[in-house]
Amino acid sequence: MSVSSPVLQDRAVSEAPLSPAARFRALPANLRGALWLVLGALIFSAVGVFIRYAGREIDALQLSFFRGAIGLVFIVPLLIRQRVNPFRSPRPGLHFIRAALGTTAMVCGFYATTHLPLADATSISFSQPLFVTMLAVLFMGEVVRWRRWSATLVGFAGVVVMMRPGAGSFQAAMLIALAGTFAGACSTMLVKKMSAHDGPLAIVGSIAILQTIFLLPPALLVWQWPTTTVWYYILGIGLCATVGQYCWIRAYSVGEASAIAPFDYVRLPLSIGAGIWLFAEVPTLWTGIGTAIIVCSTAYIAHREATLGKALPGAVKAQKTPA
Secondary structure, three states: OOOOOHHHHHHHHHHOOOOHHHHHHOOOHHHHHHHHHHHHHHHHHHHHHHHHHHOOOOOHHHHHHHHHHHHHHHHHHHHHHHOOOOOOOOOHHHHHHHHHHHHHHHHHHHHHHHHOOHHHHHHHHOOHHHHHHHHHHHHOOOOOOHHHHHHHHHHHHHHHHHHOOOOOOOOHHHHHHHHHHHHHHHHHHHHHHHOOOOOHHHHHHHHHHHHHHHHHHHHHHOOOOOOHHHHHHHHHHHHHHHHHHHHHHHHHHHOOHHHHHHHHHHHHHHHHHHHHHHHOOOOOHHHHHHHHHHHHHHHHHHHHHHHHHHHOOHHHHHHOOOO
């Protein structure tokens, strides 16, 4: 009776083919983060398509309520299993303020997606980092020097170019989209404050609960029962938005934010392609110019943050010199 050598056994194990999941885990962290973000961009682009189709029959307020309610179905089991009470917080008021801002951002975003070309709605949403820079100075005490201020001002100039106030093509929906982006930036700044004393599940859980409560009364005012086809779109919105958010969280949990953030811009060509293919929406020259300016300015801000973060090690990072 022969006994296999431990060395041969170890060699056989090491030469066994890796599973796809194991191969994925073996990739560099930033590459994995970028792939998660690209997958999330693809899924979020599908959300925009579903919103556009469903918005032909029901109001953006009702759509937003369904989005919140479906998200609640996913999050409540996690809250119960992890025994997390999202309102047992040292500062519960911040949860209500953040939920109000997040709700405003979602409703404005849904309205913009149903009333603007997909390319325009997506491009305006990318101006959020510009608002975050401004709010960081006003409310977080950050000092921003001329390079980031210049990039921020250039980015806002891109928004103006794309919106073209005073032109015949200007739409109020663009202002609503911009207001939603601003509300989203305010919500992001609050998350930074809340994360110091609340866990991610508590933060996500509180907004899921409060959004559903906030949106029920206005949704009832415009309520109409969806057709079977629209129900499919609504379920697609809820499912894809939840999965897309999961991909987004996984991306930033494994990769460096400054390294992978530019991959989120994949949403732009996807939205442009979907708009042309499904809705015959050909972007205007001004949309292209404004979008390019916004992308370049926000990409520069991310690059500047990465440069400073790498240049200032250890304890110095906590008090780094702003861009």
